Amino acid sequence: MILERLLVLSFVVFSIGLFGVLARRHVIAILLSLELMFNAVNLAILSVAWAHGWLTGVILVLFGIAITVAEVAVGLSLFLLAERIRKTTRADDLSMLKG
Amino acid sequence: MSDAIFWILALSLGVCALGVVLSRNLYRAAYWLAGALVTTAVFYLALTAPLLAAVQILLYTGGVLTLVVYALVITAQTDDILRWRRPVPALVLAILVLAVLVSFVESGDGAVAVGGLDDGRAAGVSLFSRYVVPFELLSILLLGAIFGALVIARKEGNEP
Numbered sequence: 001m002i003l004e005r006l007l008v009l010s011f012v013v014f015s016i017g018l019f020g021v022l023a024r025r026h027v028i029a030i031l032l033s034l035e036l037m038f039n040a041v042n043l044a045i046l047s048v049a050w051a052h053g054w055l056t057g058v059i060l061v062l063f064g065i066a067i068t069v070a071e072v073a074v075g076l077s078l079f080l081l082a083e084r085i086r087k088t089t090r091a092d093d094l095s096m097l098k099g
Numbered sequence: 100m101s102d103a104i105f106w107i108l109a110l111s112l113g114v115c116a117l118g119v120v121l122s123r124n125l126y127r128a129a130y131w132l133a134g135a136l137v138t139t140a141v142f143y144l145a146l147t148a149p150l151l152a153a154v155q156i157l158l159y160t161g162g163v164l165t166l167v168v169y170a171l172v173i174t175a176q177t178d179d180i181l182r183w184r185r186p187v188p189a190l191v192l193a194i195l196v197l198a199v200l201v202s203f204v205e206s207g208d209g210a211v212a213v214g215g216l217d218d219g220r221a222a223g224v225s226l227f228s229r230y231v232v233p234f235e236l237l238s239i240l241l242l243g244a245i246f247g248a249l250v251i252a253r254k255e256g257n258e259p
Contacts, residue, residue: 070244
């Protein structure tokens with residue numbers, strides 16, 4: 001019962017983050033929504049691990065958090081570089097890779 | 100975890116998540132994200148994983164929020180002026196994904212064991228015995244990410 005509620009909660013947070021990723025324009029806003037999605041996935045993993053007494057889930061979430069932090073560092077530096085070169089903060093304007 | 104604690108935490112997490120997505124000022128969005136991350140850390144505490152709660156607050160809330168706020172400080176535009184880009188299809192897609200995910204939950208049999216993880220001790224021991232190689236690889240990854248971020252964000256032209 002409590003596991004189902006936890007899973008539904010994390011899915012709701014995941015969907016809110018998905019909406020933010022799809023509908024926001026500012027690059028940092030998209031990044032923040034992406035963090036929300038990662039966080040929801042971590043919560044879901046830990047809920048299942050908790051319900052089954054699965055200790056490896058803790059290690060998995062730990063590695064997930066650390067990798068997310070590395071990804072945020074690289075993503076923000078890419079954003080700063082794009083802002084300096086293209087003078088924009090909007091994801092729509094960063095379309096130089098489009099053929 | 101009792102019902103009252105669950106509902107209080109769930110309401111708090113939902114409000115913080117909506118605040119991240121809906122607030123126009125990006126500083127506010129970042130602080131709402133901090134609220135969501137701290138609420139998740141309280142969830143980890145309630146799910147008997149105190150090690151994860153500590154890592155969540157130290158690394159995630161501390162590290163990521165510091166990075167994001169610092170990037171916002173040196174960004175010219177921190178308000179999302181034209182905020183939405185096609186919000187209706189995004190909303191429909193998000194609701195569809197939510198429905199699919201929730202249908203997975205309902206198809207389970209619902210028979211769950213007692214629940215409970217160890218305290219931080221067992222997780223820490225297995226992190227430094229069985230999973231020590233991935234742990235060290237992770238430190239190499241973090242080092243590479245730091246160097247990569249430095250190289251990418253460096254100003255062109257003034258070589259050290």
